[in-house]
Amino acid sequence: MGFPIDEASSAINASGPDTSITELMDFIYAGQMATTFENPLQEPPHMILNYDEDEDYYERAFSDEDGVPSHISKPMIGFGVPNVPRPILQRNLPTAAIGPPYFYFENIACALKGVWSTISRFLYEIEPEFVDSVHFSAAARKRGYVHNLPIQNRYPLMPIPPLTIQEAWPLTKTWWPTWDKRTKLNCLRTCVGCPKITKRIRDALERCDGVPDLHTQNYVLHECKKWNLVWVGKNRVALLEPDEMEMILGYPENHTRGGGTNRMDRYKALGNAFQVDTVAYHFSVLKSNFPNGITLLSLFSGIGGAEVALHRLGVPLKNVVSVEISPVNRKILHSWWEQTNQSGNLIELEDVQELGADKLEHLIHVLGGFDLIVGGSPCNNLTGSNRLSRDGLGGTHSILFYDYFRIVDTVKCIMVNKQ
Structure with a gap:
């Protein structure tokens, strides 16, 4: 060690x-x-202090030395990502997994041992697709996805976003020291560092005469990687602003300001959000299937990553049933819906646990069924950063995965019976 x-x-x-x-x-x-x-x-x-530059510092539990569980292939490119050669894959879905509806589940890749095998077992024995969003953005985001979407003929969102720190913030090149070799940020998290950290770094560097010694470099690099700090002046680093995180995650500028959201709530909302470019790459196969619009059941909607991805792809949002317990996130999604002049119907619910068979049957009757069910249940009890209640899928929050499965299975049964 x-x-x-x-x-x-x-x-x-x-x-x-x-x-x-x-x-x-x-x-x-x-x-x-x-x-x-x-x-x-x-x-x-x-x-x-030796960290890979694309490593999720807080997601190393039950992983090998690269921060990736041994059962996950490296590089993390799933069934394929843009501009990375990979043999053409064919997958045969289990009969029970074939839609309608399509479904798409997301959570952290580096979860506790056995979590993904359980998720796969409940979701019709589908093989998870593990992808690191470094292939779509300037920041790492190691995630697993279980879905029954087609995997052929995917395409990325345009324009291609900045893929390195230097592309995202060209002005930082002036101040970037040669001994900081980072080209990618680590995973954007729900908490950020405090200004005292940047002051300590500046003080440490200014005590050095010229190029800092190795100990100082190690200290500074550790803090920069841990908190995703960028260089903004001589001996000066800065924390990311919420709008900069929005850019890296593929959201429109000021997306999380909707409804008067305060700064810390914005950081928290973004830390839990989908990386839009990654999700849109997976969803791109749906555009030709739904030229007249899609009916989406969005579970654990968060700040609307799935909705933003479909909108940016040009898939009309005909009906969206959004289920999100956070009032802050609901305000953000509602604000985006209004600001983008969506012409479809937005139905907002609060708790997945209250979405029972009767309610689902009513929604299916009114809306004519669901085309896509998307969700990413809370990862609180799965991540290595949780030292107090790392209880896996039996934890207080992460147990909600079973509600995702329950809802998907119920919708499938109701829709099959109505055919």
Whole structure:
């Protein structure tokens, strides 16, 4: 792990012999950072900060050294991404998985062991598609998708978005030090650093005469990778603004300002959002199928990533039933719906757990059925960053996956019986 033996032994004694390597590393690092925050240059002499530039720092639990579980292929290109050669794939869906309707489920790729096999088992034994959004944007976002969409003849959204940090913010080239080799950001998360972090970095760099020493470089690079900091001046780094995160994730400028959303709520909403360009690439196969519009059941809608992706593809949103428990997210989606002058029907519901068979049958009767069911249930209990309630699909929040499955299966049964 790159840590002194005494620190590793202390961590094992404190945490127990069955503790995972990831948790032991976090324990050691937390102790080191207690000193680092007081004097950021006093790193332990044997501390090695070595992160791949496309690694999701907080999604390494139950993973190999590259931050990707051993059952996920690398690079994470799923059934194919633009401009990356891959043999032509054919997949045969299980009979039970074939639509209508189409369905599309998303969650973090680097989840607890066994999570994706359970998700696949419930969703008709479909093989998950694991994709890192570095192939669609300037930031990593390792996600798994289980869906019954066609996989041939996909195409990317146009125009192609910036694919590197330097393309996204050309002015940063002036100030970018040669020893910072980053070209991609790490995963955009729900929390961001505080201004004190950028001040500590500036103070550390200004204490150096010319090119900073290796310890200072390691400290600065660690903080830059952890918090996705970019260079904005001599010895100066800055946190991403919400509108910059919107750009990286494929949303229109000020998308999350809808309804008067405050700054911290914007960060939280964006950290949980779909990467639009990635999702739109998967949805592109639907455009020719629904020239007159699509009827969408959007579960855990968030800030409307699926809706934005379909809209940007030019697929008319004929009917959208949006189910989202967060009032902030509902305001954002509703504001976008009005600002883009959508001509279809938007039906807003709050809780997937209250969406029972009777309600679904009524909606299907009124709307004529659903063409696509999209959802990404909460990942709170799946991610490696959750040290308190990493309970997998049985956790308080992530257990809602089973409601996604229940709703998909119920809709399929009702629609089959009405044929």
